[in-house]
Amino acid sequence: MTELSENAYRILQARYLRKDEHGEVVEAPADMFRRVARHVSAAEKVYDWNTRPSRYEEHFFGIMSSLEFLPNSPTLMNAGRDLGQLSACFVLPLEDNLASIFETLKETAMIHQSGGGTGFSFSRLRPKNDIVATTSGVASGPVSFMEIFNAATEIIKQGGTRRGANMGVLRVDHPDIREFIEVKRDPEKLQSFNLSVGITDDFVHAVKADCDIELVNPRTKTTQGRMNARELFDLMAGCAWKSGEPGMLFLDRINRDNPTPSLGPIEATNPCGEQPLLPYESCNLGSVNLAKMVRRGARGTEIDWEKLGETVRLGVRFLDDVIDVNHFPIPEIEKITRANRKIGLGVMGFAHFLILMGLPYGSDGSVRIAEEVMAYVAQQAREASRELAVQRGPFPNFSRSIYARRNEPPLRNALVTTIAPTGSLSIIAGCSSGIEPVFGISTTRRVAGGIELTEVDPVFRRFAEEHVVELPESMSAGSSRGTSPGMSLHAQEMRDLFVTALDILPSQHIRMQAAFQRHTDSAVSKTINFPSNITIQGMKEAFQLAHDLGCKGITIYRDQSRPGQVITCSACKIC
Secondary structure, eight states, X not given: OOOOOHHHHHHIIIIISOBOTTSOBOOOHHHHHHHHHHHHHTTHHHHOTTSOHHHHHHHHHHHHHTTSEEEOHHHHXXXXXXXXXXXXXXXXXXXXXXXXXXXXHHHHHHHHHTTOXXXXXXXXXXXXXXXXXXXXXEOOOXXXXXXXXXXXXXXXXXXXXXXXXXEEEEETTXXXXXXXXXXXXXXXXXXXXXXXXXXXHHHHHHHHHTOEEEEEETTXXXXXXXXXXXXXXXXXXXXXXXXXXXXXXXXXXXXXXOSOGGGOOOOEEOTTSSOEEOTTOEEEEEEEEGGGSEEEETXXXXXXXXXXXXXXXXXXXXXXXXXXXXXXXXXXXXXHHHHHOOEEEEEEOHHHHHHHHTOOTTSHHHHHHXXXXXXXXXXXXXXXXXXXHHHHOOOTTGGGSHHHHTTOOOOXXXXXXXXXXXXXXXXXXXXXXXXXXXXXXXEEEEETTTXXXXXXXXXXXXXXXXXXXXXXXXXXXXXXXXXXXXXXXXXXXXXXXXXXXXXXXXXXXXXXXXXXXXXXXXXXXXXXXXXXXXXHHHHHHHHHHHHHTTOSEEEEEEXXXXXXXXXXXXXXXXX
């Protein structure tokens, strides 16, 4: 069992480890990993009575306890326990009638209680002041119903461990789009929602041409006004500058990768945007810790490709097994999830991986290695899914998929790869989150449950000790600053290697996201961090670049643009 940091223990004790009826922790981290490994590996018996689940129990325990791979939080929390709901990502339908809306609200509550996050498209709801024939009244519009969902979410704690999270999407051509874009100018509004505008290619072309778009009533399918596209684009950028929202989802780009278009279009994602899903679909995620995939070779630090491939393949098998042992919150979710068997294998620790490889984040070399690594992960993951299809059969909707249409070999999973943000998981693993750069050398992070975590970046501390870098007094307490024989690193090299999120140009952030997206089935969760003095024009350029480079969405955040910032930096630069 790899040694855990103090912050990892705090997170695990607060949210993941089993407690007794008095709220006392009765499980060690190794016990948690064993509990999860045993529960998930039980799926092996479903397909082959000669298979010994204990063999895969040991494999799964090994990659988790070594912190080389971790599944999403609900799996760690709920596997082997009564709740048994193991998926993180859900999208629910919203049709234009009260029965559908409040049925979805009930389902949302059940999902949040079990630890999942939910996404919705509100684009099918009629606009404000439209007629309601059954009552001879007028509609209140999508934003009013979002407030109902927000209020319900605020009073439900997910499995007693974390608050609910939602993604709200509205198409850019909905008549209420202005109200949707502007709603978070009030920081007290919709606090349980992330908001994204559903952008179409036609809208992007209209912005470039400086012409109008039609606003379409989803009830009547008729035009209900026009708006200048560039004016609307400017409004989005201005609101994002002020509050960090809304982001953008590029719906046409997402649907070009929809593996089962005959089942309908994808209209929404999970709360962090990395998992576009059909209505009622769910997905379980897991991440490989890239910082654990390097070794010291004859010519210095190198990628351990064999270890990476083995971990990816085990991760795919683990996630596919999760589907078979999962307790789904409602039958509709179980039906389509088992029919498409989408999984989301991704990576975390990428910034630390780059530092260990001697590459500054955002450099040309770092973008090249991002593509190389993710292409390899995707290839190994796809091969593992094909092997499982031979052993267990393809996902049931394979014959209706784009893969069958292209005469490709069967796959066990309609989608295999996803890049998640891995907020809490990366704290447990002791690595940088997702594919994000290091946010700061010394940071304070506020996480669910009112926990505040202060930390000096562990890789920076290690480098500082090895290379005799003078640490500020607040960082160096309790550490010995010795040297490793034959190793030296200049202060400028340290500054280059430990470049932080706010020092990286927005265009470099986006190019990194695009590099990973080129080899990812689903989408990529990445925050494009801006310094506080960025202009609105800079925001607009970032939105445009993300679309042009083939990203499936973009989430931006201007430093200090809203109260209660989750992560703050006390020492972002190396002096």
